Amino acid sequence: MDSKYEVVIGLEVHVQLTTNTKIFCGCSKDFGQEPNSQTCPVCLGLPGALPVLNKQVVEYAIKTGLATNHSITPRSIFARKNYFYPDLPKGYQISQFELPICQHGWLDIETEESGKKRIGITRIHMEEDAGKLIHTDGNSSAVDLNRACTPLLEIVSEPDMRSAEEAIAYLKQLHQIVTYLGVCDGNMEEGSFRCDANVSIRPWGQEEFGTRAELKNLNSFRFIKQAIEYEVERQIDVIEDGGKVVQETRLFDPDSGVTRSMRGKEEAHDYRYFPDPDLVPLVVSEDWVERVRAELPELPAAKIRRYSEQLGLSEYDAGVISAERPTADYFDALVTLYPNAKICANWVMGEVSRALNENAIAIADCPVTPELLAGVLGRIEDNTISGKIAKTVFEEIWSSGGSKTADQVIEEKGLKQVSDTGAIEAILNEIIAANQGQFEELKGGKDKLMGFFVGQVMKASKGKANPAMVNELMQKKLAE
Ligand code: ADP
Numbered sequence: 001m002d003s004k005y006e007v008v009i010g011l012e013v014h015v016q017l018t019t020n021t022k023i024f025c026g027c028s029k030d031f032g033q034e035p036n037s038q039t040c041p042v043c044l045g046l047p048g049a050l051p052v053l054n055k056q057v058v059e060y061a062i063k064t065g066l067a068t069n070h071s072i073t074p075r076s077i078f079a080r081k082n083y084f085y086p087d088l089p090k091g092y093q094i095s096q097f098e099l100p101i102c103q104h105g106w107l108d109i110e111t112e113e114s115g116k117k118r119i120g121i122t123r124i125h126m127e128e129d130a131g132k133l134i135h136t137d138g139n140s141s142a143v144d145l146n147r148a149c150t151p152l153l154e155i156v157s158e159p160d161m162r163s164a165e166e167a168i169a170y171l172k173q174l175h176q177i178v179t180y181l182g183v184c185d186g187n188m189e190e191g192s193f194r195c196d197a198n199v200s201i202r203p204w205g206q207e208e209f210g211t212r213a214e215l216k217n218l219n220s221f222r223f224i225k226q227a228i229e230y231e232v233e234r235q236i237d238v239i240e241d242g243g244k245v246v247q248e249t250r251l252f253d254p255d256s257g258v259t260r261s262m263r264g265k266e267e268a269h270d271y272r273y274f275p276d277p278d279l280v281p282l283v284v285s286e287d288w289v290e291r292v293r294a295e296l297p298e299l300p301a302a303k304i305r306r307y308s309e310q311l312g313l314s315e316y317d318a319g320v321i322s323a324e325r326p327t328a329d330y331f332d333a334l335v336t337l338y339p340n341a342k343i344c345a346n347w348v349m350g351e352v353s354r355a356l357n358e359n360a361i362a363i364a365d366c367p368v369t370p371e372l373l374a375g376v377l378g379r380i381e382d383n384t385i386s387g388k389i390a391k392t393v394f395e396e397i398w399s400s401g402g403s404k405t406a407d408q409v410i411e412e413k414g415l416k417q418v419s420d421t422g423a424i425e426a427i428l429n430e431i432i433a434a435n436q437g438q439f440e441e442l443k444g445g446k447d448k449l450m451g452f453f454v455g456q457v458m459k460a461s462k463g464k465a466n467p468a469m470v471n472e473l474m475q476k477k478l479a480e
Pocket residue numbers: 008009010011012156157158159160198199200209210211212214266267268
């Protein structure tokens with residue numbers, strides 16, 4: 001990237017909420033239904049139909065606002081954003097303008113390039129989504145209004161990011177927070193979490209911002225990064241060639257990796273915003289805010305801190321385990337039952353995630369529940385089984401669909417570790433007798449052969465000999 005220019009990025013994120021019904025009517029908002037089957041006079045925009053605000057949407061907005069350090073506006077206002085498009089039957093979108101529900105938030109991000117940094121969030125407002133146009137053939141388009149009136153939160157950042165890397169770090173954290181809260185399913189391909197990136201450049205040291213382009217159609221983290229990087233190069237070229245960046249909306253084309261001009265950018269005054277006379281001001285009491293605050297789950301940043309500072313996990317392990325809430329929930333349950341965090345983390349990131357991946361199962365549906373896994377770990381701890389046999393036990397519990405406990409599997413399959421000195425010594429004696437030459441070499445100082453003997457005993461005992469005991473007995477034999 002050309003070092004003559006500083007990059008400035010501000011992001012607008014649209015989060016589709018997981019409520020059962022739409023924001024201003026009782027219609028279901030299921031994805032992928034028969035076109036126009038999830039509609040009523042309100043979301044069809046029929047004359048005289050009146051919107052009624054969905055309380056759950058407000059609750060989710062407050063939750064998201066608190067989790068991202070906003071103040072909640074005690075009395076916020078819905079406004080009409082006027083524009084014409086065939087997917088918007090009323091001719092306006094109900095949104096919030098001057099008094100959004102959440103204001104002045106922030107998130108702390110961390111990147112390799114610039115370390116820890118606070119990104120300001122200007123506001124979060126509630127709004128309804130538009131319908132969808134389906135371009136059937138060359139000459140006509142169909143309108144599907146199932147998505148009309150679907151509840152959205154729009155989260156608008158300050159122009160505080162200075163690289164694609166920072167933008168991605170911010171977005172990933174926001175994505176993690178809304179999915180942790182359960183207010184959004186986070187599915188970017190289906191458009192549940194979508195982002196517009198505003199990008200400009202300015203010469204280093206210049207106070208004033210450059211003219212920005214707004215990039216749309218960014219439905220994966222990878223595309224967002226590609227689009228921003230392409231756009232920065234494009235703007236540098238324009239300026240270096242003596243031209244001017246124009247304020248416009250550009251579309252990212254994932255196939256070619258370029259952004260293309262879509263339309264000139266509207267200004268807020270083009271939308272003729274005004275308070276919606278059909279909706280009364282929204283009053284949110286302090287009690288309500290405090291109740292929601294008290295119910296917030298532990299968020300990823302707090303989890304990472306607790307895992308590393310209190311449980312002694314590495315930053316890396318803490319990050320992996322807290323990345324998705326179901327994994328963190330599993331780990332939290334496991335570590336309460338078996339309080340050795342490092343061992344729990346190794347199993348969750350090792351055997352558990354391997355088996356889940358192989359079988360394409362989500363951790364919430366893992367047949368080896370935290371209770372069952374804690375049972376396995378307990379048997380390693382009390383020397384009933386070795387760590388190696390424990391993997392077999394895990395597999396057996398898995399294939400029983402979680403209907404067997406570690407103890408049952410160990411009993412049925414005879415997997416109990418042999419810790420009986422006599423039995424192990426008998427095996428050892430046989431092996432020494434059969435490999436007299438090697439034993440003498442070992443005695444003579446060829447230490448590498450130690451592994452060979454231990455391995456032979458483990459093999460002869462089908463992995464059930466207690467390895468620590470085998471080692472100890474070998475030492476004794478050598479000293480004889
Ligand atoms: P609009 O709603 O018309 O897109 P806003 O003023 O609400 O305009 O800003 C939208 C986003 O653009 C915000 O995230 C803001 O941080 C960002 N932004 C504003 N100016 C710039 C700029 N010069 N460069 C990059 N981002 C910008």
